[in-house]
Amino acid sequence: MTLVHPEFAEELDRFGVDTALECFNCGTCAAICPLIYEHFPRKMVRYIQLGARDQILEHPEELWRCLHCGLCTQTCPREANPGEVILGLKRFVVDHWRRN
Amino acid sequence: MYSPRDIIEVIAGNVRKTRSPFAIPRSMVNTWWKKETLRSEGDALLFTGLMYQFIPYIEKSTSYLEKYEDTKLASLVRFAKYQPKRLSGIGLALMTPGEKKKQANEILRNIAKVLTRSDVDFYYKPKLDFYSGILLYDLGDQESFVEHAKFVSGKLKRAGVKKIITVDPHTTYALKVLYPKYTGESFEVKAYFELVNFSSSNGGGQVTLHDPCFYGRYLELSDAPRRALEKLGVKCVEVRNSGTFTNCCGGPAESISPSLSKEVMERRVEELRTTGAPIVAMCPICLGNLRKSGAEVEDLSAVIARCA
Known part of the structure; x- marks a missing residue:
């Protein structure tokens, strides 16, 4: 069972993530991403929107596949900044590791 | 990984x-x-x-x-x-x-x-x-x-x-x-x-620049090396994905997943090779990673210094 944390997007504010809710899931980021990997990074942005905090923490290593190349941010029609969202999620996970 | x-x-x-x-x-x-x-x-x-x-x-x-x-x-x-x-x-x-x-x-x-x-x-x-x-x-x-x-x-x-x-x-x-x-x-x-501020007739030839993501997108500096090379008579032959739309060399993943890094690098090298011109990088991570393909890749500084 997945618990939903509606406050997750707000929690990410202090890790520099404040654009995830702008995303309308068009998939441009996943189409242009050089990883060509399972709807990445769109999937991660969607997890934030849904408050699926546990999904992120269960498989956090996926975030480090991101090359931080910025192509997704460059092409996002909603200026949702997916590349920086992924970087912010990495910060959130590192903080979680250090505190636990 | x-x-x-x-x-x-x-x-x-x-x-x-x-x-x-x-x-x-x-x-x-x-x-x-x-x-x-x-x-x-x-x-x-x-x-x-x-x-x-x-x-x-x-x-x-x-x-x-x-x-x-x-x-x-x-x-x-x-x-x-x-x-x-x-x-x-x-x-x-x-x-x-x-x-x-x-x-x-x-x-x-x-x-x-x-x-x-x-x-x-x-x-x-x-x-x-x-x-x-x-x-x-x-x-x-x-x-x-x-x-x-x-x-x-x-x-x-x-x-x-x-x-x-x-x-x-x-x-x-x-x-x-x-x-x-x-x-x-x-x-x-x-x-x-x-800051390159000289012209030279020692240049000539052509190169294909691989723009690193940080110069190409984050800092939007791709025009500067092209201007410098133009003054030296070196022609830049572009690939489709260059400047702000450059493709990553795969280097940033090399510490977490060398296999993923290699996969991304090979796609980029394939694209860069299509021009037939010598490949030139301007980032230590890109330079090291692109060279892993076996392709001859030179640093931008060497091309400019030859004309100095």
Whole structure:
């Protein structure tokens, strides 16, 4: 069972993530991403929107596949900044590791 | 894929204790300036950020990571954080071939030659040349990055540095964009190729530039190397994905997943090869990673220095 944390997007504010809710899931980021990997990074942005905090923490290593190349941010029609969202999620996970 | 947590803890521990991601003493890494006649005072500080000097060490350490990725031995990386930092750093330095170190130093000598030929009033102080901490930022270890960045920016500020000339995109981004944001210290930062100010008839020929993501997109500096090459009579043959739409070389993934890094790199090299012109990089990470394909890749500084 997945618990939903509606406050997750707000929690990410202090890790520099404040654009995830702008995303309308068009998939441009996943189409242009050089990883060509399972709807990445769109999937991660969607997890934030849904408050699926546990999904992120269960498989956090996926975030480090991101090359931080910025192509997704460059092409996002909603200026949702997916590349920086992924970087912010990495910060959130590192903080979680250090505190636990 | 390696555990990001293990890799981050090793790198963060090294930077905390030694100010270097590889824990190699600076006196062993930064030797390029020793045979140069460089001024120690001037208008702008040449700040290498040690990234080009790291190329041979990155190559050596990632060759081990490549070998053990997804094997049972991969999990042993977590114990690396318990090793004495400087001792393991010196060990890596001694295992790295001297010839590779010379090649990396040559790039920096070329950059100094280009700046001198351009009549740039610059100086160099090895004691002020530090690693910027950018890998910690990219890996998401914000706390360690900010701590290190404050240490470096503090040293520069106390030395009265106002203008900085950088040589690679990662250090340029760190000093130009991240340091003001996270340390409160600002400097006037320029990449060395923005200062090329001479024409030459020694140039000629053509090249295909591989724009690094940070120069191409984050800093939007792709026009500057093209302008410099145009003055030297070198023609740039473009691939479709260049400038702000450049494609990644795969290098940033090399510490976490060498196989993923290779996959992305091979796609990029295939694209760059379509022009038939020699491939030219302008970032130490791109240069090292693209060369792993076996393709001949030259650094931009060598092309410009040949005309100086």
